Amino acid sequence: MSIKVYKDLAANSIFIEDANGAQFVNSLQASVPDTTVTITDLARQIDIVSNADHTEFIDQNESPYSGTAEDVCNTLNAIFQSSGTPTADAPTITSPLSINSVEGSIINYELTANLGVGYEWDLSNVTGVTTVEGNVRKLVGGSGLAAGTYNIPVKAINYNGEDSQTVVLNVSNPPFANTKSVDFQQNDWLGANAGILQNVLGRSGNGSGSADAWTISFYFKAGSSNNQEQTIFYYGSSDVANGNHLRVYWNGNNTAIQQLVFRYGTNNNNLLFKSPVGSLSNDGNWHHYMVTYDGGTTGSSSGSINDYYSRFKIFIDGVQQTTINSNSNYGITTALNGVNLRVGRYNSSSYMRNGCKVDELAVWDSDESANISSIYNGGVPLDLSGLASVPVHWWRMGDGDTYPYLFDIGSAANCIYIMYSMTSSSIVNDVP
Numbered sequence: 001m002s003i004k005v006y007k008d009l010a011a012n013s014i015f016i017e018d019a020n021g022a023q024f025v026n027s028l029q030a031s032v033p034d035t036t037v038t039i040t041d042l043a044r045q046i047d048i049v050s051n052a053d054h055t056e057f058i059d060q061n062e063s064p065y066s067g068t069a070e071d072v073c074n075t076l077n078a079i080f081q082s083s084g085t086p087t088a089d090a091p092t093i094t095s096p097l098s099i100n101s102v103e104g105s106i107i108n109y110e111l112t113a114n115l116g117v118g119y120e121w122d123l124s125n126v127t128g129v130t131t132v133e134g135n136v137r138k139l140v141g142g143s144g145l146a147a148g149t150y151n152i153p154v155k156a157i158n159y160n161g162e163d164s165q166t167v168v169l170n171v172s173n174p175p176f177a178n179t180k181s182v183d184f185q186q187n188d189w190l191g192a193n194a195g196i197l198q199n200v201l202g203r204s205g206n207g208s209g210s211a212d213a214w215t216i217s218f219y220f221k222a223g224s225s226n227n228q229e230q231t232i233f234y235y236g237s238s239d240v241a242n243g244n245h246l247r248v249y250w251n252g253n254n255t256a257i258q259q260l261v262f263r264y265g266t267n268n269n270n271l272l273f274k275s276p277v278g279s280l281s282n283d284g285n286w287h288h289y290m291v292t293y294d295g296g297t298t299g300s301s302s303g304s305i306n307d308y309y310s311r312f313k314i315f316i317d318g319v320q321q322t323t324i325n326s327n328s329n330y331g332i333t334t335a336l337n338g339v340n341l342r343v344g345r346y347n348s349s350s351y352m353r354n355g356c357k358v359d360e361l362a363v364w365d366s367d368e369s370a371n372i373s374s375i376y377n378g379g380v381p382l383d384l385s386g387l388a389s390v391p392v393h394w395w396r397m398g399d400g401d402t403y404p405y406l407f408d409i410g411s412a413a414n415c416i417y418i419m420y421s422m423t424s425s426s427i428v429n430d431v432p
Helices: 069-083 194-201 302-310 369-379
Strands: 003-008 013-018 021-025 028-031 037-041 046-052 098-102 107-110 118-121 129-132 135-141 148-158 161-172 181-184 189-192 214-221 230-236 245-250 260-265 270-274 287-293 312-316 324-328 340-343 356-364 393-395 417-420
Touching: 003 069, 013 046, 028 069, 037 069, 098 107, 118 135, 194 230, 194 340, 194 356, 194 393, 214 230, 230 356, 260 287, 260 312, 270 302, 270 312, 287 369, 302 324, 312 369
Parallel strands: 098 161
Antiparallel strands: 003 013, 013 021, 028 037, 037 046, 107 135, 118 148, 129 135, 148 161, 181 356, 189 340, 189 417, 214 287, 214 356, 230 245, 230 340, 245 260, 260 270, 270 324, 287 312, 356 393
């Protein structure tokens, strides 16, 4: 039978393991009462190893201590003296009293103390955190903890007293990363409760000013279909012939068109804006698009049509577009009420097709034209919650989502898209 004895530098204590198990102890003394070696715990005045043959003692590398019984006794006492303690001294915790971690990460922390023999943790409020089998000083786990601060009471104990402290575990949000988008094929689309956005995209009349302003921002990667009017975003009435609504769509992979189109109004009364031909091409790249409304009047006098046009702006990759503008009956004066809220489908048709992809869809209840540079960020998606003006609704389109739900992480965080005619594979690893 081997008896492992060595000084644990991290614990500043002696580690002993024999047939009775492992323990950390201090205030030890070795002796040779006859031809064997005995180790006495001076603090408790008991022998923890009695009359063992000197050849049974090994170090942390499981190498035998060399020499005679007297040689082994002297070697052990030299180790004990370098970490031993007068019996009146209590332990002192020496390891840092704070742990910094990130959501989803596993912590790896080891408690150390001068003269510590026993260690106790209160892990009742840190689910998933546990000590390592065979080393009660070491903590692991915690990958399931939400961001926040957790207090963990701890004690280092020896026969003369204890040191009680609180280890503070700080779990922070992970760094922003964009790894997912949503892919649309054939009749795929997303739907959500439009009424939730009534105070953001809706209005009660012909535009009251800044209180009715809004901004819609998203990344889009065009597919291969040349179908015209592939709906990217649609909000408002289900009666598209007579009810006010807004719609953003792509005019397909047709080299004579390939443009972003925005319409505000009904089929019969509306303002229509088109980006330049070729400005939204199927070039295999992601591009950022933003549409803004300043909240002002949108109809119905022919003499004011340019004022109505000026209410809206379209930005592509951070640059305001010189749009091709037209109208039907000089715009729209009516209220806008949320009945449908969709991505990828108009009222009953005009789907996105053949691999169109959408990412980082966000909506503000304000005109963010002045902040386009911060939102576009040079074409690199960023944590929108860190902007001076935070979107009311923001869908990451895959990151942090669980099929078939795409969660809202904007300041309101209360509008969930549901994926229709899609599968979990519609969330893809293709991002700007």
